Amino acid sequence: MVESGGRGVSRRKLLGGGLGIGAIAGVGGALIGDRLSPDADDVARATSYAFRGAHQAGIVTPAQDRLHFAAFDVTTTDRAELISLLDDWTAAAERMTRGDGAGPIGPVEGDPLLPPDDTGEAIGLPPSGLTITIGFGPSLFDDRFGLAERRPAALARLPHFPADDLDPTRSDGDLCVQACADDPQVAVHAVRNLARIAFGRASVRWSQLGFGRTSSTSTSQDTPRNLFGFKDGTANLKAEERAALDEHVWVGADDDAAAPWLVGGSYLCARRINMTIEVWDRQPLQDQEQFVGRTKGEGGPLSGGGEFADMDFDAVTGTAPSIPVDAHVRVVHPDFHDGARMLRRGYNFVDGSDALGGLDAGLFFIAYVRDPATHFIPIQSAMARSDALMEYLKTTGSALFAVPPGAASGEYLGQALFA
């Protein structure tokens, strides 16, 4: 995998100071530090992923436990300043994913008369598998920066779907930063410092914290659960499925003549989906399983078998389909969408409680697809139209971004767009 590489742990005073956790070479690679039997958490936290590569990290990278996602409005109208921002972000992201500070000097090493160039809350924390993934929203391609001709056709504001109750202050954006890490403080540190670097050039439009990844993106990971209590992402696209990734996730060389800069990149569909948690919790177990189409315990299809058994949509229990016609797994299944699959990378969120005491909670849905017109919009439309789960969902935020390929050595991220 190009995204993962062995790196020194730079914020070395970690895990009590003297343990000397070394770097991890690649996913599931060997621990080469001097500590013999680290637990899984230690391994995860010592892991670092290179920022540069053919594809951006944070897509097929094994999903980390925590998310801080931020969308930005570009506030400058100067193309050169936008480029300088991407250049500065690239340098900072490369440092932070390595486990270093956001700036070249450091949180406590600089001139006492100057504010530090790193905010300091990650002092002593290991890289924690941090990935920083940057994308461009449709609005970036208006008349401000001379990019209109380079907008890929598929990069248009997502349409209104039934049951959307979108808050404009939680939707859209010119730029996005997806920071994922196994330590929430490391993810927040990344977004905070990138936002600070952006002042005067871009300002945060909205941001979202997430916890408890709701998808596995590698066969090495167990399938996690969403806040409905069900396993989520069993049939997700995984890093190991190289051919399927090329078919469903990475933008191909011939996909869009207007946007050769996006080849090797992807589209990021973000949806803030609130769950009416308290109402859901009152549903009988049998009904919950019928809505989803899987058992709640093991996660097997209602047509029988274990978690990874194939769905049998023709199976009948009594006189009715074993997997109901409005069950979530049926409505969104690739079999009914020309085989379209997506790489989901969502996170649970709980933003405290609402005024009535209910949880302000749900799923911050993230999917990476090769083309939203074929791989996201039709599926979302079908779901909005006929999915039994919709009764318990309300989408409050929505955004689409084009995620350029990874930056090569010496390049800033997205450089081909401005060439």
Add this chain to the structure above:
Amino acid sequence: MKRSSALAAVSALAVLAPVLAACGTESTAPSDDATRAFTVNASDDACDVSGDTAPAGTLTFTVTNSGSVVTEFYVLGDDGLRILGEVENIGPGASNKLTVNAPDGDYFTACKPGMKGDGIRSAFTVTPSGEQPALAASDQELVDQALTNYASYVKDQSAQLLAKTSRFVDLYKAGDDDGARALYPVARTHWERIETVAESFGDLDPKMDLREADLEPGQEWTGWHRIEKDLWPAEAGADYRPLTAAQRVTYADDLLANTRTLDGRVQKLTYTIDQVANGSRGLLEEVATGKVTGEEEFWSHTDLWDFQANVDGARVAFEGVEPIVETNDPELAAELTKRFDALQELLDAQRVGDGFALYTDVPPDQIKQLSDAVNALSEPLSRLTAAVV
């Protein structure tokens, strides 16, 4: 109204909060050159410096107070007025270190036991050397000019504040509420322009500028915002009881008396260059924490007057030191000018008549734009002090 003591912009008076965390003249950078390192034994009636001559360069004075009262130590120019560097508030038994960059010339060292008077002075000579300090003599002239100008500005604003406060309290006491309401944000403009100076007087600031939300249990509420609430009673709710004529006199006279005290003190203040630069930064922090959020003028919603006044004061302070920044960091100077202009453009768009739109009438997206512009200015402004000292 100040909520933190760390941003004090001004010192020099015995009544001040004693800690000046941001004071740039107290440096920890040591000089390892014995010919430029001195000790000072400061007692109640003597100021013994371990030498009276040094080669030009970075000089350090380690001052120990062996006396019984708080003291200060200064290095003064040959006119005995210009302050090259100072350390303040050295308690009995305590030590502090002063680092100054001194070009060749004649100077005075001075201790001020009790922090009063001209101090106990001795001549001090700096001889030419290959190691000239960062600030050449011509730059020192720029600094002197900036300090003189800034002191004049603050004095002038303070005088105008006193004059307009006097008119304001007369209108209020006379029951001319329309007149008082019209003058309220205009008079406060002079306070907000020098807010970092005014609020450095820890005894006066709470009496003059405390917001109701910041009251401690049992604390009496006086000052501008007490009167503000009384002038905008509709905002205060149905169960608000307007102040009686006698109460009006009490609060109005108290505000005027405190303003007079403030003005008397301000007229005697002098500044150091880092204080001017920190004052500029501090005023933008006032904007970011109180004005752009609409918290300062809770009853009148005249926050944008204060906003503009804070920016005025910050800009005056910046422009005073701008020639120095131009020398040391021309890119920073250019960026600050650009960011001040951009913020001013947004503020100008909110002008209504002689004043501004009420905060509650400004749409959220325009508030966000103002906030973005404040952030865009504040980030480079946070590097100003390092560029002038």
